[in-house]
Amino acid sequence: MANEGVTDPQYEPVNTGRRRFLTATTAVVGAVGAGFAAVPFIKSWNPSERAKQAGAPITVDISALEVGQRLVHEWRGQPIWIVRRSPAVLEALPTLDDQLRDPMSENPEQQPAYVLEGDPHLRSLRPEVSVLVGLCTHLGCAPEMKAEIRPEPFDANWKGGYFCPCHKSKFDMSGRVYQGVPAPTNLIVPPHYYADENTIVVGVDPQGAA
Numbered sequence: 001m002a003n004e005g006v007t008d009p010q011y012e013p014v015n016t017g018r019r020r021f022l023t024a025t026t027a028v029v030g031a032v033g034a035g036f037a038a039v040p041f042i043k044s045w046n047p048s049e050r051a052k053q054a055g056a057p058i059t060v061d062i063s064a065l066e067v068g069q070r071l072v073h074e075w076r077g078q079p080i081w082i083v084r085r086s087p088a089v090l091e092a093l094p095t096l097d098d099q100l101r102d103p104m105s106e107n108p109e110q111q112p113a114y115v116l117e118g119d120p121h122l123r124s125l126r127p128e129v130s131v132l133v134g135l136c137t138h139l140g141c142a143p144e145m146k147a148e149i150r151p152e153p154f155d156a157n158w159k160g161g162y163f164c165p166c167h168k169s170k171f172d173m174s175g176r177v178y179q180g181v182p183a184p185t186n187l188i189v190p191p192h193y194y195a196d197e198n199t200i201v202v203g204v205d206p207q208g209a210a
C-alpha cells in the first residue's frame, strides 16, 4: 500500500489543524458581525444562507476512494476523514485491544451507537470505510495518517493508525486511542449514513437509528 504521504484528493496539504479551522471560522464570524452592525436590525431576523449552511450535512462520493486512501472534507468547521481500510488493517484491529484506553468504545460521547452494532472494533457502518472527525482529542491538533503496518519511529509494532505529532498521541485505524498518551478519548465518529453504495452523508443519522 502506498499510504505514507496520504492521498487526499480534496485538500492539500492534509495536515490542516483545528487552529486553522478555528481561525477561519473566527474570521468569517467577524466579517458577518461587522456586516450586521451596518444594516437595520430587522435584517438579522433571518439567518443568512451561510449560517444555515454552517451546520448542514455534507454529501461525499467515495466511488474513487481506494484502499489506503483518505478523503478529507469539512463539516461544521471540522475536518472529516473518510478512509478505506485494507483487509490487513481490519484483521489487526482486534489484536490491539489490550493496548487501548477504550477498546470497546464505551464512551458514548465519541460515536453514535449504531457504528458499534456490527464489530465494535471497527466503529463503522461498513467494515472497510471509516469516518472520523480528524481532530486529536487532546488539544485538537490534526493527527497524521500512518496507515501502513510497519515499524514507525514512535512504535516498533505499529499496526496502522494516526499519530499526533503535537504531544505524541496514537490512535488505531478505527480512531481508538492508545493507553499512555495525552489524548483522553477515542477520535469522534460523526453521525453519517449511506445514501447509496458510493455516497456518504455526514451530519445525519441513518433513518430509524436510535
Ligand code: FES
Residues within 6 Å of the ligand: 136, 137, 138, 139, 140, 141, 164, 165, 166, 167, 168, 169, 182, 183
Ligand atoms: S493535540 Fe494531539 S497529542 Fe496533544
